[in-house]
Amino acid sequence: MTTVRSYSKINLGLHIGPPRPDGYHHLATIYQTIELHDLVTVTATVSGETSITLRCQHPGVPCDERNTAYKAVAMALDALETKAAVEIAIDKRLPVQGGIGAGSANAAAAILALEAELGRQLTANARLALAGGVGSDVPMFLIGGTMLGIERGEETFPLPDLPSFHIVTAFPEVGVSTPQAFRDWDATLTQNAENDRLIEFRRRVAMAFAGQPGVSGKAGDLAEEPLLALVRTGLENDFETVVFPQQPSLRALKSALEEGSLYSALSGSGSSLFGLYCTEEAAQAAQQRVRSLGCEARQTRTLPRSEYWATMFI
Structure with missing residues (x-):
């Protein structure tokens, strides 16, 4: 039996490009792993026939081939050319579709x-390719820390790690339809404008991290400079442009997170939001402001790559 902390992520900026022939959109984003996690336990025994069973206590999580963990295990067994009896147990501690x-x-x-x-x-390349076939965000969790994601998000490249910041995540009860958010975004810009924004975002990332061979450390020292450089150049999440008008309560939550923060934004297409803070006191104050608006808020911290891997297996 092997148990793994299944850490989550936020998006430090997300820019949307034009639609691709496969129906997805070109994207550019900075992923950052954070300490909030589920627990995933796997038991596997080589067998003459493959069988996969999955259990989860959350009623909103499918326990069949629709589940990404189920799909990933089935694909990994094929890639390993192995048949096995596999049991997967997910202790769900994070919001579903958050x-x-x-x-x-x-x-x-x-x-x-x-x-x-x-x-x-599997080899590292084979594992990443398999993960990309499971879902766009899966490969980033095989790298961890601070990462650049491009194409539909599945092409992921490690960046010098940002320091560990205090973070507050807000989990509103309202939902956001990702397909509708993409459709709304496509109605706002031409494809040429979308391409220009992607190119500009990647240029900003390159400039912010230039000359930074490794910047991990505690928030508040010079190691935070790449994040501040990105913020100064207009780091943002494009989804906010189309999601906030549909869900005004999310704009109010972002305002509550912004006070005293280095940066705050929607994560992915939402509906979760977050704020990054240099001190625990600032994070605690933000958590209280969000809760006063009737929204669940959790205090945690960002997780650099070395710590991500050092603490993953229990």
């Missing part, structure tokens, strides 16, 4: 736990 990648993180955790159980590993 914009922080919980389902995608479960899939990545299941792959890693399966490999540990079987004593066999």
Whole structure:
């Protein structure tokens, strides 16, 4: 039996490009892993026939092939050319469809736990390719820390790690339809304008991290400079343009998070939001402001790559 902390993520800026032939959109984003997590436990025994069972206490989580962890394990067994009896248990501690990648993180955790159980590993490239076939956000959880995501988000590249910031995540009860958010966005810009925005975002990322071989540290020292450089150049999440007019309560929550923050934004297409803070006191104050608006708020911190991997397996 192997148990893995299935850490979640936020998006430090997200720019939307034009639609692709496959129906997805070109994207550019900075992913950042955070300490909030589910627990994924896998038990696997080599067998003459493959069987997969999945259990989860959350009623909103499917326990069949619709589940990303189930799908990931099935694909990994095929890639490993192995048949096994596999049991997956997900202790769901994160919101479902909350914009922080919980389902995608479960899939990545299941792959890693399966490999540990079987004593066999895919190559790093094969594992990333498989993860991209499961879902756009899955590959980033096989890297961790601060990352650049491009194309539909599945092409992920490690950046020098930002320091560990205090963070407050807000989980509104209202939902956001990601397909509708993309349709609304497409109605606002021409494809040429969308391409220009993607190119500009990638240029800003390159400039912000230029000359930073490794910037991990505690928030508040010079290591935070790449984030501040991005913020000064207009770091933002394009989804806010179309989501906030439909859900005004989300704009109010962002305002509550902004006070005293280095940066705050919608995560993914929402509906979760977050704020980054240099001190625990500032984070606690933000958490209280969000809760006063009747919204669930959790205080946590960002997770650099080395700590992500050092603490993943229990």
